[in-house]
Amino acid sequence: MNFQLLNKLQIKDIYKNSVTKIQDTTLLLVKKDSIKKLVVMGNRTILDKFEGEITDLEEGALKICDLISNNAEILRDMCPFTKPVPIGMQSGFGFGDRLGNATVGHIKAVKKFKIIPIFAQQSIRELSRTGRTPQEVIDSAAWAVFEDHFVDGYGADADHLKTLRDIEVMANAGFTMFTIDPSDYIENRDEVIKHVVKMYNYLKELKGDAAFDFEVSVDETSYPTTAEDHIFIIRKLRESGVNVTSLAPRFVGQFQKGIDYIGNIELFRKHLVEHCNIAKDNGGYKLSIHSGSDKFSVYPVIGEVTEGNIHVKTAGTSYLEAIKTVAETSPDFYRELHNFALKRFEKDRASYHVTTDLRRIPDVKDLKDSELPELMNQIDARQLMHITYGSVLNAKDKNGELLYKNRLMKILNEYEDIYYKHLDSHLSKHLEKLGVERKQRVKFK
Ligand SMILES: [Zn+2]
Numbered sequence: 001m002n003f004q005l006l007n008k009l010q011i012k013d014i015y016k017n018s019v020t021k022i023q024d025t026t027l028l029l030v031k032k033d034s035i036k037k038l039v040v041m042g043n044r045t046i047l048d049k050f051e052g053e054i055t056d057l058e059e060g061a062l063k064i065c066d067l068i069s070n071n072a073e074i075l076r077d078m079c080p081f082t083k084p085v086p087i088g089m090q091s092g093f094g095f096g097d098r099l100g101n102a103t104v105g106h107i108k109a110v111k112k113f114k115i116i117p118i119f120a121q122q123s124i125r126e127l128s129r130t131g132r133t134p135q136e137v138i139d140s141a142a143w144a145v146f147e148d149h150f151v152d153g154y155g156a157d158a159d160h161l162k163t164l165r166d167i168e169v170m171a172n173a174g175f176t177m178f179t180i181d182p183s184d185y186i187e188n189r190d191e192v193i194k195h196v197v198k199m200y201n202y203l204k205e206l207k208g209d210a211a212f213d214f215e216v217s218v219d220e221t222s223y224p225t226t227a228e229d230h231i232f233i234i235r236k237l238r239e240s241g242v243n244v245t246s247l248a249p250r251f252v253g254q255f256q257k258g259i260d261y262i263g264n265i266e267l268f269r270k271h272l273v274e275h276c277n278i279a280k281d282n283g284g285y286k287l288s289i290h291s292g293s294d295k296f297s298v299y300p301v302i303g304e305v306t307e308g309n310i311h312v313k314t315a316g317t318s319y320l321e322a323i324k325t326v327a328e329t330s331p332d333f334y335r336e337l338h339n340f341a342l343k344r345f346e347k348d349r350a351s352y353h354v355t356t357d358l359r360r361i362p363d364v365k366d367l368k369d370s371e372l373p374e375l376m377n378q379i380d381a382r383q384l385m386h387i388t389y390g391s392v393l394n395a396k397d398k399n400g401e402l403l404y405k406n407r408l409m410k411i412l413n414e415y416e417d418i419y420y421k422h423l424d425s426h427l428s429k430h431l432e433k434l435g436v437e438r439k440q441r442v443k444f445k
Helices: 003-008 044-049 069-078 103-110 124-130 134-147 164-173 189-207 227-239 265-281 299-306 316-329 331-351 369-377 379-387 389-394 405-414 416-433
Strands: 013-022 025-032 035-041 053-057 060-066 092-095 116-123 155-161 177-180 213-217 246-248 286-289 310-314
Touching: 003 060, 013 134, 025 134, 035 044, 044 060, 069 134, 092 103, 092 155, 092 416, 103 116, 103 134, 103 316, 103 416, 116 124, 116 134, 116 310, 124 155, 124 389, 134 155, 134 164, 155 164, 155 213, 164 177, 164 189, 177 189, 189 213, 189 227, 227 246, 227 265, 246 310, 265 286, 265 299, 286 299, 299 310, 299 416, 310 316, 310 416, 316 331, 316 369, 316 379, 316 405, 316 416, 331 369, 331 379, 331 389, 331 405, 369 379, 379 389, 389 405, 405 416
Parallel strands: 092 116, 092 310, 116 155, 155 177, 177 213, 213 246, 246 286, 286 310
Antiparallel strands: 013 025, 025 035, 035 060, 053 060
16 A cells, blocks of 8 residues: 555554555545544545545545545445444344444454444433434444454444334434333333334334344333243234344343442342243343443353353443543543532432442542542442433533533543553453353464
């Protein structure tokens, strides 16, 4: 490749893994003035497809393009590995990325293991809190997959969908997995079935011949799912022609956000065995574990009982790795976020089930800078930051300018290597404890 061209334009930050050659065209990701850009060099007809700034030099032409949606669409056409796909009955791990900048860190973790990643995983509720669109979620996953040249395939999970309209916007954006949440109908089992069937049929209509993954989640109910309810739901759905890829029961004990399992592990094992057997007897779909991050004490049980035939979802835990990166690199800004979160906590906890006790969190003004990252090992501080993310991202000053979000994104961009390293190590620990098999290391000669 002609790197001299880039030198001439003072572009020195090249994401080497991203360099992709397609016939006479080279595509790659660079950082220019701290902003990630796509560079396309070579064939003029292909250059013309992308929106960007063209430079003609004697060595040839190149185009520098913003990572906008139109360009992502052309990228997905040219580099099919950047497009999400249904994963079917293969085991999956959901790496929710609320900020839209964590996926490269996730790739560093998952490429060591034999499991299919779901990089774009977002619920409608999260979208309203992060202020992102379904298309942005799909696009940022594609850019990340391109950045690190992850060619093993990944899925995109439209999580906790409640209405036909939810399905429509997520299907149009290109999601490949659809998680239906019938919790609004949970008082009446027949209504639950009716609703899920309606959602499924609508999706079939939208997708035509295209395959998709279909999950039913009853995890956000107030009682653990009984064996009898599980059997009822799955048999009725199968009778109605619904092809379930995974099902998320509500398990015994507590799966609180961002912290370890709370409850009796032996009881959990029994409950899991029961649900696992039902799944085996009724078509062998996967059990799905929601709020699945940081449940280190039960991962070995989950891996063993399900024999790895699972789907696990995580999201907020990656946001906490972002916050840890802030605490490590920008202590004053961390303190600011922390104090804001404290003010918001009582209001924001209303939509979560957590047992956080703020009194157990040390006062940040008494902590040395170097002690701040340690807070992300303390369960109450973890939940404090976890639950208030929507408020932090949306907070505005009196002129309507975002108070924290842009600064947060800037820091994570500046220190992305540290951020990715934290994500890699934290998520690798998840996969390791779940007993996911490691990929053989390829030996280079
Ligand atoms: Zn859920």
